[in-house]
Amino acid sequence: MICFINNSFVPYRDATLHISDVGLQRGFGIFDYFISVNGAIPFFDDYLNRFYLSAEKLNLKVPFDRGDLKEKIYHLLNENKLAITGIKLLLTGGFADDLYTPTDPNFLIINIPVPNYSDTYSDGIKLLLLDYVRYLPEVKTTFYLPALSLLPELKRIGALETLYHHKGIVYEATRANIFIIKNGVLITPSEGILKGITRKHVLKVARLQMKVEERIVKLDEIFDSDEIFITGTSKHILPVVNIDGKIIANGRPGTITNKLAQDFKAYYQDQIDKK
Numbered sequence: 001m002i003c004f005i006n007n008s009f010v011p012y013r014d015a016t017l018h019i020s021d022v023g024l025q026r027g028f029g030i031f032d033y034f035i036s037v038n039g040a041i042p043f044f045d046d047y048l049n050r051f052y053l054s055a056e057k058l059n060l061k062v063p064f065d066r067g068d069l070k071e072k073i074y075h076l077l078n079e080n081k082l083a084i085t086g087i088k089l090l091l092t093g094g095f096a097d098d099l100y101t102p103t104d105p106n107f108l109i110i111n112i113p114v115p116n117y118s119d120t121y122s123d124g125i126k127l128l129l130l131d132y133v134r135y136l137p138e139v140k141t142t143f144y145l146p147a148l149s150l151l152p153e154l155k156r157i158g159a160l161e162t163l164y165h166h167k168g169i170v171y172e173a174t175r176a177n178i179f180i181i182k183n184g185v186l187i188t189p190s191e192g193i194l195k196g197i198t199r200k201h202v203l204k205v206a207r208l209q210m211k212v213e214e215r216i217v218k219l220d221e222i223f224d225s226d227e228i229f230i231t232g233t234s235k236h237i238l239p240v241v242n243i244d245g246k247i248i249a250n251g252r253p254g255t256i257t258n259k260l261a262q263d264f265k266a267y268y269q270d271q272i273d274k275k
Helices: 022-026 044-057 066-080 151-157 197-206 219-223 255-273
Strands: 002-005 008-011 029-037 084-092 107-112 125-131 161-166 169-173 177-182 185-189 212-215 227-232 236-243
Touching (some): 008 066, 022 084, 029 044, 044 084, 044 197, 066 084, 066 107, 125 151, 169 177, 169 185, 169 219, 177 197, 177 219, 197 212, 197 255, 236 255
Parallel strands (some): 125 161, 125 236, 185 212
Antiparallel strands (some): 002 008, 029 084, 084 107, 161 169, 177 185, 177 227, 227 236
16 A cells, blocks of 8 residues: 655555654644545545645645646555545645744645444434534644544444534534434534535535525524434435434434435435546
8 A cells, every 4th residue: 555645655654754743743734535436536626625725724735736636646546456445635734843833734645444334324323412613614624632532432322423512503523514304404504614525415415305404503403303414425424313312303314314315325326427
């Protein structure tokens, strides 16, 4: 297996960064993540656009234009010969003598395994509430301290992720967007979130068949909803049946969620087939 670091393709074992990297010392960096299936990358331009936007927001310069970056990603896929793989782009604050001030960024491309959530679709998942709002939520940063600190508790109660809320307003999950369904209407938070790429395309599919609202969502609405699901690059649409120990509706994935999941699966496959 090889990866790309700064301006070279190197074996994983030879990929290193100096200890003065600001991403390591201060947690300053951005990333993005998407999936390749037999060389096809669904929603590729959407992911790259978000990556460049995140970099711009943090005044980090991506060292390649979109065309060059795509070429390097496809080269990596060809060399590693992985049928299905995650692709992670990482841009750090660079090496700093004072271990604090960002300089010229370090840039990496790596292949990582795609998580398998297939055993959770039929029964749904649990979420744990966390009173927290991300700073610059529209930027996909490498800072995950609040959520990572709760991993032991998540494991203990069998929850997959935390759900961010503050002052009665619901925002997003750690690595996913949240949707609720009430009286046949699909509702999702519109502010204070990272507007996920899967979220964008689920909304596109949903608008063909039901009413959709993007707006502020109150915490009380979550527990009064008929169905809940989260969306993400690896998760696609994943039903939520329990939040903070409280059962949602009848405690089973809902029929509308299941239909949307099947429709999105077909839509996603169509993106692959267009390669």
